[in-house]
Amino acid sequence: MLLGEPQPTQADLHFRLFGFPVRVHPFFWVVAVVLGLRMPDARTLVTWIVAVFVGVLVHELGHAVVMRWNGFHPHITLYSLGGLASYGSGAYGAASLGPWRQIGISLAGPGAGFLLAAVVCMGLVASGTGVHVSWGLPIGLNLSPADIVGGILLTIFIDLILFVTVAYGILNLMPIYPLDGGQVARELFLMAMPREGIRHSLILSMIAAGAVALLGIMQGSFLLGIMFGFLAFSSYNALQRYLGRGPW
Ligand SMILES: [Zn+2]
Incomplete structure (x- = not known):
């Protein structure tokens, strides 16, 4: 993972x-x-x-x-x-x-x-x-x-x-990069919409990781919060990079 x-x-x-x-x-x-x-x-x-x-x-x-x-x-x-x-x-x-x-x-x-x-x-x-x-x-x-x-x-x-x-x-x-579910989501999106697949899979990854982080923090698991917060942030970065908007 x-x-x-x-x-x-x-x-x-x-x-x-x-x-x-x-x-x-x-x-x-x-x-x-x-x-x-x-x-x-x-x-x-x-x-x-x-x-x-x-x-x-x-x-x-x-x-x-x-x-x-x-x-x-x-x-x-x-x-x-x-x-x-x-x-x-x-x-x-x-x-x-x-x-x-x-x-x-x-x-x-x-x-x-x-x-x-x-x-x-x-x-x-x-x-x-x-x-x-x-x-x-x-x-x-x-x-x-x-x-x-x-x-x-x-x-x-x-x-x-x-x-x-x-x-x-x-x-x-979970459909989050770079987890297994994130790879599956990317392939499925790419098959359904070859041009927009990567963008949609990165948006889904960002939202899903943010949701898991939030749920983790709400139930007192700060480790899950930090880990998935980081994954949400890396998906956001990857999306910006993919859209050509970032200096990364
Ligand atoms: Zn695995």
């Missing part, structure tokens, strides 16, 4: 998963800790970090798998507020992909998270455990408060992984 790949650092973690090179930038852990500071104790915080790691990795794997189906050799980077699946080398440039293939790649990230959540939910429901939707921003799924699955740590992990996969997927589906 982020703009570009960060510079390599000595503290990067490297591994391969299903043949995809994965790099974890140290800032990924820093942001995960900051987001988890409200966790009640150290072991819940560690469980939260693992859940964020798994949730974001599954999301990026979704993008990477569909990129590979389209002939690319992608790699994955996890950093700051999320991750990035980069096309890498391929038979053709990413620009040569048609709009529907690009939309498929964009939807595959949230789709992979939802699929994982669905499999976990089916397992829980089959074993008689309740799952409920936590409304608010972001919307997520949680275990029913009274249910314990296996041990307490496993329960916390399942609860957090359900929340992370669904909430991260839904936030990424």
